[in-house]
Amino acid sequence: METTPVLVVGGGLVGLSASLFLAWRGIPTVLVERHPGSSPHPRAIGYTPRTLELLRAVGVAGRVPPIPPGFRLRRARVESLAGKWFEESPWTPENARKSTLEYSPCTGAAVAQDRLEPLLRDRALELGADIRLETELIRLEQDAEGGTAWLRRRDGAESTLRAAYVIAADGHRSPIREALGIGRTGRGHMRTVRSVLFRAPLDAYLEAGVTQFQIEQEGFSAFLTTYGDGRWVLIFSDDQQRDEATLRAMVGKAIGRTDLPVELITTGRWELSALIADRFSSGRVFLAGDAAHTLPPSRGGYGANTGIEDAHNLAWKLAEVLAGTSTPALLDTYDAERRPIAWLRHQQIFARNDYKAEAAGASEGVRILDDDAMEFGQLYRSAAVLGAGDDLPPAARPEEWAGQPGARAPHAWVDRGGERLSTLDLFQRGWVLIAEDERWLPAAKHLGIEAVRIGVDVLPSEPESLRKALGLEQGGASLIRPDGYVGWRSVDLPEDPRGALTDALAALRR
Known part of the structure; x- marks a missing residue:
């Protein structure tokens, strides 16, 4: 019988991300996927700056074409592309207090899922992942050991494979989740719709900056958007199967003209639903991506991007446990941290105009949160965070958090050995203590974790602003987890820095 520390089931965006993040941390991983490759009908296209931060750390972001800084996804209601355009609808209401600060070294990316997946797969293979396509899981049993x-x-x-841990990234129908008897709650199934993927020379209609179009004609309602590579998808509002002639006629109606060459590529069938698993783990099996939460496509990128960060959160915890530096109890914090994020995004989708009419009470009393707060300021509360109380909001902008434990460590530009880096480049490999006072250094050395001294190891352009972003006094220190989130902070210098840091790290590693 073969053995592996981690088995990943499902080779879509989330499964490949899990395999990649684990391989990057040196964890041998087997991924199985029953299909020979990516679906011919891509689904996701928009990837957030936070997702690109994660891919930047593992050497993929440079292979993904970025979108221009300041880009925002715009949607308009139109008669057709060539017909009358009625009005635009914002994803989030305009915020008069919108920050002008730079929150990330990355912009997002707009690339079709079937173009991104091979990049993730290739990088995971480079790092040693064992990826087996056209291989199906037909049965899974677990016990106390794996x-x-x-x-x-x-x-x-x-063949038979033994794994210490299993990641189920096997989609919204997830046979693994069903076999484990894990239920789901949420807004539920909304509707099932059909789509057609086609290629046509329509770039001229993108010059205004709008890339999503709600088609409204008498007797015809559909959604049209581009994948940015000459391919477009037209999503109907029903579950009716159409022959080729009818599909061509519908595409012509959506375009508003019939004199352009149109190549029909494939069709699709989509189930729009919003359901969150009642728990994200059972024993040694962990749910990720659509297996854990299905959310309808949204301009916030709350589907695929949420799943990719699931994989990132889980990968470092598995690496710690498998290395023996943390107890298995650390894995309990995966559900504690990621399930509330799924629920937060579920609520935010239905609070906004795109899905408000279909909320069915799912957004009652929900306040729309700032996009930057949702992107860069979600808060984790778990045993792997010290000092994130229930009195805090679920998300806030980075400058409002000011280094709050449970929030993502803030971005700032620093110089290290003549190289300009983001503070984010200092994190994600392991535990990092960042401080200005040298009296923290023996404590970090004693515990075998990296210490970064402000003003010595890294030179910020404005030392005071970095200290403020981290929420530290001159003698304080911040302990950053391997996923780039603040795990613990001492605002100033305690009487016993070594004891304080030792106790904090022990508690975080459980």
């Missing part, structure tokens, strides 16, 4: 998986290749050959 899981046993029965696998079948496309040629019919069967």
